[in-house]
Amino acid sequence: MRQFRWTSVALLIGLCASASWAQDASWRTEADARIREIRRRPVQIRVVDEQGRPAAGVTVEVRQTRKAFPFGAAVGGTLVRNAQYRDFFKAHFNWAVFENESKWYRNGRGPGQEDYATADAMVQWCRENGIPIRGHCIFWEPEKWQPRWVRPLDVEQLKAAVEYRMDSAVKHFRGTFVHWDVDNEMLHGSFFKDRLGEDIHVWMYKRARELDPDVKLFTNEFNVLSVDENFKEVQTDEYVADVRRLLEQGAPIDGVGIQGHIWFEDILAHPEVIKQRLDKVAALKLPIWISEFDVADADEKANADKLELVYRTAYSHPAVEGIMMWVFWAGASWRGPNCGLARRDWTLNEAGKRFEALMAEWSTTASGRCDTAGVFAFDGYHGDYAVTIKGPGDSVSHQTFTLAVGRGPQTVTLQLRKEQ
Numbered sequence: 001m002r003q004f005r006w007t008s009v010a011l012l013i014g015l016c017a018s019a020s021w022a023q024d025a026s027w028r029t030e031a032d033a034r035i036r037e038i039r040r041r042p043v044q045i046r047v048v049d050e051q052g053r054p055a056a057g058v059t060v061e062v063r064q065t066r067k068a069f070p071f072g073a074a075v076g077g078t079l080v081r082n083a084q085y086r087d088f089f090k091a092h093f094n095w096a097v098f099e100n101e102s103k104w105y106r107n108g109r110g111p112g113q114e115d116y117a118t119a120d121a122m123v124q125w126c127r128e129n130g131i132p133i134r135g136h137c138i139f140w141e142p143e144k145w146q147p148r149w150v151r152p153l154d155v156e157q158l159k160a161a162v163e164y165r166m167d168s169a170v171k172h173f174r175g176t177f178v179h180w181d182v183d184n185e186m187l188h189g190s191f192f193k194d195r196l197g198e199d200i201h202v203w204m205y206k207r208a209r210e211l212d213p214d215v216k217l218f219t220n221e222f223n224v225l226s227v228d229e230n231f232k233e234v235q236t237d238e239y240v241a242d243v244r245r246l247l248e249q250g251a252p253i254d255g256v257g258i259q260g261h262i263w264f265e266d267i268l269a270h271p272e273v274i275k276q277r278l279d280k281v282a283a284l285k286l287p288i289w290i291s292e293f294d295v296a297d298a299d300e301k302a303n304a305d306k307l308e309l310v311y312r313t314a315y316s317h318p319a320v321e322g323i324m325m326w327v328f329w330a331g332a333s334w335r336g337p338n339c340g341l342a343r344r345d346w347t348l349n350e351a352g353k354r355f356e357a358l359m360a361e362w363s364t365t366a367s368g369r370c371d372t373a374g375v376f377a378f379d380g381y382h383g384d385y386a387v388t389i390k391g392p393g394d395s396v397s398h399q400t401f402t403l404a405v406g407r408g409p410q411t412v413t414l415q416l417r418k419e420q
Contacts, residue, residue, distance in 0.1 A: 046374055060367065069381075225277055397415075
């Protein structure tokens with residue numbers, strides 16, 4: 001009965017909030033203006049013939065093939081077993097993070113007992129498909145998430161185990177992970193701090209940097225963008241203060257992860273709070289990643305609205321450099337059947353349809369004729385492009401270019417050539 005009551009209340013809140021969210025479009029107008037400013041730039045495609053002369057009047061068709069901005073998702077061991085899972089991921093996302101397969105309790109089942117087999121198989125698939133990977137996580141601070149054999153260790157044994165885990169994991173994935181979440185959820189646990197002292201967190205970051213100077217080191221927390229399932233207060237200010245303290249103590253932190261698991265908080269009634277919380281974290285002057293977004297309301301429309309609110313606001317924020325969805329398929333969901341983009345039978349739910357609409361909105365296609373200077377101009381989202389040039393005599397040329405992240409005009413010179 002209690003579960004029914006909470007579900008009913010959540011559904012009612014969601015419906016009321018959705019109405020308010022739909023009526024107040026100012027947040028969306030402002031977000032779209034920021035998106036146009038920071039995620040797109042002018043392009044001038046200059047087409048020349050084999051002698052380098054302007055190819056006036058030729059037709060140019062442009063289609064974006066890959067986004068520069070990371071829209072990723074978490075993957076589990078299902079990736080190596082389920083072809084439909086792989087195909088759906090590849091069709092919708094361009095970055096990956098492992099849900100559990102690079103955590104200590106999966107890699108270290110006992111002292112000196114390392115197991116990276118599943119993670120390595122997942123890494124291989126990502127490499128073959130050009131998918132960059134975030135590392136999650138070297139350590140996880142709450143006691144309940146420690147490997148069982150670690151919990152009873154004395155101080156000296158724990159110190160040795162922590163050093164071994166650090167060296168093993170970071171060396172194993174060196175050159176593979178672009179990011180590492182170093183010690184997950186330091187606001188919500190104190191297992192290592194209580195046993196090894198206040199300095200252990202700074203040591204973790206410094207040692208990870210020594211072992212892999214190229215990987216970007218991140219913090220990661222919840223209750224920052226939204227409150228959790230226990231209706232606790234949002235802890236944005238506390239998170240900012242904690243990261244700033246670590247930085248002042250010399251921790252080499254490169255980025256800030258905000259989990260973004262959305263529960264029953266009425267964010268649709270107050271859409272402005274998402275940007276306000278991002279602004280607070282951005283004061284750290286570090287890149288922000290929405291590292292673990294998901295939402296699982298009983299009402300599909302509310303799920304879709306919350307997804308759009310978070311994605312549109314985050315994508316429009318200049319400090320946000322990536323968004324990672326945590327659950328994308330109900331068949332592999334820690335939050336039940338209402339979470340993700342696809343139902344168990346792989347049909348899209350309302351959130352999935354909204355996600356695809358956003359991805360289409362933030363993609364570029366353009367076509368037209370070159371002017372007398374051989375130039376075709378358009379505004380495009382950052383990323384990779386395929387270009388088809390149709391010249392005289394039915395000549396067709398297929399070429400590619402990358403629109404780099406930036407705000408000023410980019411000029412691309414392409415030569416008209418006849419292809420067989």
